[in-house]
Structures are given as structure tokens and as C-alpha cells.
Amino acid sequence: MPTAPTRAGAATESEPAPALELQDLSWAVGGAVIVDGVALAARSGEFVALIGPNGAGKTSLFNLVSGLTRPTRGRVLLSGADVTRERPYQRTRRGLGRTFQTSSVFADLSVEENVGLAAQARTGDSHRFWRRAASASGPRTAEVLELVRLAHRSGAEAGGLSHGDKRKLELALLLARGPELILLDEPMAGVSAGEVGELTGVIRDVQRERRCTVLMVEHHMEVLLELADRLAVMHHGALLAFAAPETAMADPQVQAAYLGEPL
Numbered sequence: 001m002p003t004a005p006t007r008a009g010a011a012t013e014s015e016p017a018p019a020l021e022l023q024d025l026s027w028a029v030g031g032a033v034i035v036d037g038v039a040l041a042a043r044s045g046e047f048v049a050l051i052g053p054n055g056a057g058k059t060s061l062f063n064l065v066s067g068l069t070r071p072t073r074g075r076v077l078l079s080g081a082d083v084t085r086e087r088p089y090q091r092t093r094r095g096l097g098r099t100f101q102t103s104s105v106f107a108d109l110s111v112e113e114n115v116g117l118a119a120q121a122r123t124g125d126s127h128r129f130w131r132r133a134a135s136a137s138g139p140r141t142a143e144v145l146e147l148v149r150l151a152h153r154s155g156a157e158a159g160g161l162s163h164g165d166k167r168k169l170e171l172a173l174l175l176a177r178g179p180e181l182i183l184l185d186e187p188m189a190g191v192s193a194g195e196v197g198e199l200t201g202v203i204r205d206v207q208r209e210r211r212c213t214v215l216m217v218e219h220h221m222e223v224l225l226e227l228a229d230r231l232a233v234m235h236h237g238a239l240l241a242f243a244a245p246e247t248a249m250a251d252p253q254v255q256a257a258y259l260g261e262p263l
């Protein structure tokens, strides 16, 4: 039997609230509308790839979701809770995670120590981290390193890793904090062509194993097709399409937006 329509953001027993819901989300700066009335809902465990030509507003949308910027209109909901006015750390506590930039990796510490520190930050133990870093190994650290296929590099200095392995480490740091919704901003950026397939496999394993919801900005079409359940296509700040990859790519509006650029 079809369920009765519910108030946006409300959950029913048969229909849990979306992991992420954006309602009429807009952001304007200096008179320019950068994000324009974006509305979408990602189910728990869904993999959504956010694509669009350069300057479409993808990073700006990420900033609105993670709380780095405040929208001029609209709402952001995490598992049904309105977090529009919450700061980034409050959203982190609710299970939102964003990949760290390479700079957040301690280059002189080992892979294992880096992950151990991230795990301690989650449990509020970070004030003791320098003392504990030396013994950062533990079941959680080992499990996370296994999952991102870095267990064999656990004793290596983080600064000496290849670009691909650094991306895996950034993912491991994120996982050590136990996120439910992960924002991945161009995970393949700077990664050599030979490492793209491996890293794609790691991201797929992570999402399946942890059953987390993922929102990822990425340009590599083969990566999108391998990972994404749905594509959210942005153009000039607006959402042109939000559908299964084949459907979204066949959309005439999407094709027109990408005219002259590789889809």
C-alpha cells in the first residue's frame, strides 16, 4: 500500500528520513546567485555523484552541506534533522565527514599513527595524542587500514606515500571518525592514471562495508559509472538532473550543458 505523503524531512516507520536532504538551497554572494534552489534527497546508503561543468557550483554546494557557508535561502537536513544553522563541528558530530586535504596528514608520522590520532579525536582523547601516538595501533586502526588497502604500509612515513596512497590515508582518517555521510571532493585529483582503478575499488569497498551515504564530486566518467547510484548534475548553480547515470546522461538539458566539454 502506498504510504501517505509526509512533511518534508519527517520520517515514518516504513520510510526513514533521507540521510541528506536539500530543500530549495540557495547561496548568493555580491549579487551573483552561485547555488540556485537546489532540492534533492539521498537515501541512506546511497552513492550520489555531483557533476557539472567548471564553475557550476559543486564546491559551493559542498560548503553549504558541510556548514562552511550559510545559505541565503533553503534548508539542509541530515537524517531528518534541520542543521541549516549548525556549525561544521556540530554537523561532524551528527556523522558528517569530509575528506581531509593532504595538509591534514602528519607527514613525519607513520600511516598507523595518523589513523590512531584520528580515532582518538573521535573519542575526545586528542589532548593526550602525542603520548598515545606512539602506540596508535589498535583494532579500529587495523580494521580501517585493511579496508582502505593500506595495512601493508602501516609503518611507512605518511609523507613518503604516493598520491594514490595519500588519498587512501585521507579516507582512512575520515573512517576512523565513524561517519555516516561522507563528502568526497574530487578523490581522483592528482592521482596517476594507473592508480584510479585501485582507488575506485577502495571507495566502493568502503561504501559497501560501512553502508555509509556518499556525495562525491568527480570528473572521471569511468569512476562515476562504477560507483554512482544517481548523478546530480549542476549547471549555473541549479540542479539540471538527479537520476540514474544513464538517464541523467541521456537528458537533453544535461547534454546541452556539457556541449563542447567531455561528459
Ligand SMILES: Nc1ncnc2c1ncn2[C@@H]1O[C@H](COP(=O)(O)OP(=O)(O)OP(=O)(O)O)[C@@H](O)[C@H]1O
Residues within 6 Å of the ligand: 029, 030, 034, 052, 053, 054, 055, 056, 057, 058, 059, 060, 061
Ligand atoms: N566566495 C565567492 N565569491 C564570489 N564568487 C564565488 C565565490 N565562491 C565561488 N564563486 C563563484 O561561484 C561559481 C561556482 O564556483 P564553484 O567553485 O562552486 O564551482 P565548481 O562547480 O566547484 O567548479 P570547478 O569544477 O571548477 O571546481 C564560480 O563562478 C565561482 O567563481
